Amino acid sequence: MKIVKGITGSLFFLLLACGGGGSDDPEPEPQPDPPSAATLIFPGNNTECTEGEIISPTQSRITFQWNLSQNTDSYELIVRNLNTNSELSTTTNTNEATLSVNRGTPYQWQVVSRANGVSETAASPTWRFYNEGPGVENYAPFPAQAIAPARGAHLETASEVTLEWSGSDVDGDIEGYEVFLGTGPGALESVGTTGAGETTLTVPVAAATTYYWRVTTSDSVGNSSESELFEFLVQ
Incomplete structure (x- = not known):
């Protein structure tokens, strides 16, 4: 009887050692990488924009362009009127977006890159430009x-x-x-x-x-x- 008890105890110990205390938790899913900042292309920094489509005496339509950035699902284009500090914005999943802006007016613009499932964003540098105005021969300086x-x-x-x-x-x-x-x-x-x-x-x-x-x-x-x-x- 003592021999049987010893064998039974050994088998029980082996069962515990072979996985009775293991974990069934799944491996954590990898987190997506944060986006990188876009590189701006057009309108150029500190330039006069002369390539917009004139839609009225006071407004023209400009297609803003930038390079695609890594790990990015969407882009937010932000354009600010430097005379009034009012902002326009739009979201796209391509590397360009079109907005209507005032003619003869200074603006600054920036693109914010976003990735799905990631709270972190990446902002491009901020560029400034003057939107061409009717009959303007000399533009006022950009605000300091x-x-x-x-x-x-x-x-x-x-x-x-x-x-x-x-x-x-x-x-x-x-x-x-x-x-x-x-x-x-x-x-x-x-x-x-x-x-x-x-x-x-x-x-x-x-x-x-x-x-x-x-x-x-x-x-x-x-x-x-x-x-x-x-x-x-x-x-």
Whole structure:
């Protein structure tokens, strides 16, 4: 009887060792790769768009084009009117999309790549262009873009800050910049002017204060443009 018990116990142990404690969980499914950013083609950056289809005295239809990006199922085209900051957008699964935009108006555009089953997206660089207008011989400069301080930046306590921006113009005839600064969006005052090749200006500031600033860009024939309103905090 003792021998039988020993054999039975050994068989039971072998059963456990041969898979009684194994797992039946399925292998996790591989996650799809995130998309990569598209490369923009047309309209070119800082150029005048002359290839649109004129559909009225005030509007034309432009076909925006870009290179297909990897791991991408759809693209969102975003076009912003730089005069009004209003946006147009459309979604496509090809590498082009057509939108109607105002003539004689500066725009910026960007493409966002998306992949099914992935929350992560990829944004292309932002390009700017002027949509050709009727009888326009010289275009106003593009609104200046802030470089430093970055929008919404929190700066260490200091007695002065150097403002830096970038400017561009289809005609290449920028004459200069005027910088406005204040502690409220509606209380900006001119704090200085610079020449065409000067895109920095150092201004006095105080601690624990939020500042707002804007740049007006002027060209040689009297055209001008105002940038967006930028802000930063001196701690």
